[in-house]
Amino acid sequence: MFSAERNGTSVTISDIARELGVSKSTVSRVINCKGRIGESTRQRVQDCVRNHDYRPNTIARSLAQKRTYNIAVVIPRDADRGDVPFFQNCLVGISEVIYSRGFDAILAVDEGDETGALRRLVSNRKVDGVVLLRLTENDAAVEFLEQEKIPFVAMGTSDDAGVVQVDNDQVSGCMEMTDFMIKRGCFHMALLGGDGTLPVNGRRYEGFKQACEKNNISLNESHCWWNLDSESDINRALPEIMRENPQCLVCADDVVCSRVLKWLSANGYEVPADIQVISFYDSPVLESHDPPVTALCVSAFEMSRCAGNLVLDLIEGKKVSRRHSVGYEIKIRESFR
Template structure:
C-alpha cells in the first residue's frame, strides 16, 4: 500500500482553506499588523496541524535577503588552532540558526580576496564574519570598501571596524600581575605571531602589569614569534641563561612547546621555574603539573560576533548586549 504524499502548504493554500486573504495569513505568522486574536489563533492552529514552514527562499526574495552569513577562516591555520575555531564556529552557528540564518564557510588564503569578491558579486551572503584579526590585513581593507556588513573576531585599532574580542589585554595584565605579586621579578614572555592583533593585546597587558607594579621589564626576556618548537627551545635556553624566575606564554600551544623543552632539559616545574599561559586548554589543565592559565568562553565569543552582525543586519538579538568575561585558573605550575 502506497503512503499518501504529504501536502506542502503555501500561504496562498492556507488563505484559500481558511477563507481569508494572504495578507491576513502573513500577519498571523509574523505577529505584525492588525487582525483579530481569533483569526490569528485560527491561522496558527491550521499551521501547527499541517506543519507549515515558511519558505526561507521566498522570504529572502521578499526582503532582499539571502539568510546566509559567510564565515572567513584562515587557510593557513594549524591543527593546534582547531579547537579554538571549532568552539567559535559552534557559537556562530548556534546564534545564526536561532534567527534562521545559515553559515557559509570560506577559506581565505593570506591576502587573496577573490572568494570575498565572488560572494559579494553573486549576492550569496548578507554579511561576513572574519575569524582572525591580522595586522594590516588586505582582507580587512577590502571589506571596509565593499558593500557587505561585516564583523571582526579579534581586536582592531580602527574605529571604523566593528569587532568582538576577548579581554586579552585585561586578562594578560591580571595574570602577569598575579605572578608579580607572588614575588617574581624576572619574568620571561614567550609571544606569538606578531602579525596577529591578539599578540599585541597580550603583550600590552604584560607591559601594563609591570608598569603598575613598578617592576622593570627585562627586554632580554621578551621573545616574539615563538610559534614553532625550534624558536621556543632557543628562547627557553636563553631565558634560563638570563636567570628567569618565571615564564608567561601567550597561548596554550606555545606553553605546551615550552613544557616539552623544559622536560628535555630536565628542568622541574614548579620546583625550578614557574610557568603560566594566557590561554587555557584541556592539555594544560590535565598536564602534570596543571598549568595556571586564563580561561575564555570561546563559544560565547562566536555567539557575540554573530549577534553583533545580526544587529547590523536589522535583527535584535539580546546577546548583543552581553559582555565577555574570563577566569584566571590558578594551578600548581605557579605555586
C-alpha cells in the same frame, strides 16, 4: 489532506490560506510575526502550519526580502589545526545564535591579505553579513568590507573606530596577571608568543610591559620571543631560553603553552618545581593538564554569541554600539606557585 501532500510535494502558503478561508497575506503575517492579526485567526493559522509541517520556501523568501539568510564566518587558515580550540568554540557560538534567528553560516578560510574566499562570497551576493574571527594589522578584509558597505563584526580590537568589534580587555587582563606573578616574587620571566604582528599579541605584550613598568622591573626585549609559530620553533628556542634560568615561562596563548609543556616534559623539567608556566589564554587542554596551568580565562563562546547577534542586528538595521567587551578571569592553578 492538501493536494500537495497527496502528490508528495511541499505545502504552500496558498494551501494553508485556502483551507482556512483567509488571505495568503494573513498567513504570511502570522508566520513572520508581522502586523496585527486577531488572536483566534493567529491560533488557527499556527495550528494548521504545525499540523501540516509547513516550512517556508527559503528561496522565495530570499527573493522577496532581498536577503540570502547567510552569514559568512571568516576563519584564519591555521584554524584547521586540532590544537586551536578558540576558533572551534567561536564557530559553535556564532552558529547557535544565527541558526536561532533563521540564518545559516558559510565558512570562508582566508589569511592576512589573502581574502579571495571572502571576496567571492560578497561579490556574488551570497551573504548578508560577515563575522571576522581574527583581526590582522592593516586588515585587508576590513578594508574590503568597508568599501562594499556590507554589515560586518570583528572579533578582536581594531583602532578603526568605525568597526563594530567584540573583544575582552587584553591589556588589563595580562597586566593584572603579570602583576600577580611579580607580587608573588617572580621577577625573571621569558615571554613566548606566536605571530608578533597580530593585534591580539600586541595587546597582550602591552599588558605584560605595563605590569613590569608598574613594578619597576626593567623589561629586557631579549627575553621576549615572538614568531614561535610551530612546534619546531618552540623546540629550537627553549634550550636557549632555559639557559637563562627564568623563574616563569609566560606563554602568549594556549597553543604556544601546550607546545612549551610538551617540550618541558620531554626534557625532564617538572612544573612548577623546576620552572613555572602561565598562559595569557586558557583552554580545556591547559585546565586538564597535569599540573593544571594558571591562565587568563576569556569565554570564546560568549564573545562569538555577542558577535553573531550584533551582525544580525546590523542586517536588520538596528543601531549598535561599536565596541563590546566581555569579562575575563584569572584562573590560579598548580603550574604557578
